Amino acid sequence: MTNIDEHTMASLQRENANRMVALPDGSMMPQVGQGTWYLGEDPAKRQEEIEALRLGVQLGMTLIDTAEMYGDGKSEHLVGEAIKGIRDQVYLVSKVYPHRASRNEILAACAESLRRLDTDHLDLYLLHWRGNVPLSQTIAGMEQLKAEGKIGRWGVSNFDIHDMQDLLSMENGNQCQANQVLYHLGSRGIEYDLLKWQREHNIPIMAYSPLAQGGRLREQLLESEEVQSIAKKHGVEAIQIILAWCIIHPDVAAIPRSSNPDHTYLNAQASKIRLDEEDLKLLDGRFPAPTFKTALDIL
Template sequence: MQNVKIAGRTVPVIGIGTWHMGDRPAQRETEIAAIQAGIAAGARVIDTAEMYGSGRAENLVGEALQPYHREDLFLISKVLPENASRQRMAASLEASLQRLRTDYLDLYLYHWRGSVPLAETVAELQRLQQTGKIRAWGVSNFDIADLKELWQLPGGDQAAANEDLYHLGSRGLDYAVLPWQAEHDLPLIAYSPIAQGDSWGQHLATNATVKQIAVAHQATVYQVLLAWVIRQPQVLAIPQTSSVAHMEQNLAAGELRLSTQELAALDQQFPRPTQKERLDII
């Protein structure tokens, strides 16, 4: 599988997303099995957040990761905007750590911007990093103006990643955000990289070109969509699934390389933006 370097660690380019997991008690064992299947297939990054199910996803992840050596995994969680202050972030982090049954996070992300001044959030993230409870910090749902503002703050250029929505049907990042991040050596974590199972509305999975490429590689259409997202360096995709079979297919997509001609054909179907677009957030 291809790799990406994030926060000083080299990890496989396909990780495990956990949004919507932990919400249905009847699915708990199935979801735990899916996460563990992903790790068995080579995943090392597990991405979650205190927002997901109001902590239920973190609880599920904490249980799923018990059989493994903690240092072998790369665990990401996120702080809500209302908790991203000097007064509240430490307690929020501690609650996440308890739910996850760990004493540190590899990466702690500011989930999206709120009313707390960005400088205050960054200063508190840096302070928490010094305690060892987080190994690195970053941001999420940041657009180009947010990133430029971040880089002007004391310590802002110590951010280890930005996590944004990115898939073949949502290419706004290609115009300014991804080039800027490449220039500043800031990895992208792509959430919803297969458009939430094609609920986004562009009919990616039924597109004739996508299907043709999938047939040529003896792959699924979702594997093609994932291969497109990780086609360039320093992009980590975190698809979410509660199915063991789909999880294994997701991880196998890390081996799939699309040709120049195939990428050009996808560009024709889903063109690169020629001007700034609104940042897509879900």
């Protein structure tokens, strides 16, 4: 893995630590974090994955996002191991399965997550997506967890605008602190309505798959002439431009996932990149936001 000198380490740590997103409850959440989907599933990769997560925290990407779903708890186990001794530096986020998000079952689900993560509280607990359990029950369970100090606050994930409207119409629905949704340069549907609506309600977006995960779309993004020329101009990698674009708005957090410390280092540097108006115009021209309503992209 690349050797990072102390000065670079401190400067990246400062840059990322200064980037915070204000939440409706008045608290602050790190803007640049780390995802963990698929981490913890391959024993041969375990040490490298732990190294990557710990390096990310050292470089100021202190939010770690996981879920009971990921590897059926294996990801939470890995995160628990990775944050041993540094729990107080980490902003810990996990998610409950929709079918476990009923008034009482959510209490058990959270207790199991806490046990796997080897901690006594989560900073943020999210409903992974909307299922059949009435939202009023999930809200009541979340509020109880908050009152008991098991979670600092709660939010949702994969909620489109109509789901958010339903949520906020309910008792304590306005306690929702964030909505984690798919958002990257190649998937800008939320800019049409959800992003604006959430801004009006001061509820930030947490962008998942900010690097467009694998596959063709990502190749299209990375290999596009526009992204390539902007990367060249800033002297950085194309993938760093994709991430820098995602965190350009101070109310949008992003959780890139990497199991490779070299990639984690590259991701941590993205917050130093200052895309200018010319860059953004080029990117808008090639990857425009839709001008009509599209269904929320979901992975």
